[in-house]
Amino acid sequence: MSLNSEKIRFFRRHIPAFECVPGCHDCCGPVTASSEEMARLPVKSTKEHAEALANLSCPHLGENGCQSYDERPLICRLFGTTPQLTCPNGKRPEVMIDTRIERKIFQYFAENRHVLV
Numbered sequence: 001m002s003l004n005s006e007k008i009r010f011f012r013r014h015i016p017a018f019e020c021v022p023g024c025h026d027c028c029g030p031v032t033a034s035s036e037e038m039a040r041l042p043v044k045s046t047k048e049h050a051e052a053l054a055n056l057s058c059p060h061l062g063e064n065g066c067q068s069y070d071e072r073p074l075i076c077r078l079f080g081t082t083p084q085l086t087c088p089n090g091k092r093p094e095v096m097i098d099t100r101i102e103r104k105i106f107q108y109f110a111e112n113r114h115v116l117v
Contacts, residue, residue, distance in 0.1 A: 018092055032117065
């Protein structure tokens with residue numbers, strides 16, 4: 001397992017979870033992910049990517065929400081857990097993400113190439 005894969009696993013364990021508004025996909029716009037995260041997502045066609053981008057959406061968003069929820073990128077997991085990425089509906093976990101972990105995640109973003117999902 002690569003060092004980045006280990007970091008991703010660590011970060012996933014430390015991003016707090018919370019329940020979204022049922023049916024909401026307001027934070028499911030175009031996002032970026034690292035190579036390690038992309039490798040965990042199902043491959044989408046060029047057409048699916050183009051359609052999603054044209055709709056300012058994500059190619060993994062289906063009628064019933066995220067089709068890759070368990071493998072969603074770190075940026076998707078962060079929405080609503082930090083004042084920097086607030087939920088448009090005001091949802092949040094009981095305890096927001098630890099600021100030290102958040103800084104490490106943003107450092108990981110800065111140090112690793114990310115591509116459009």
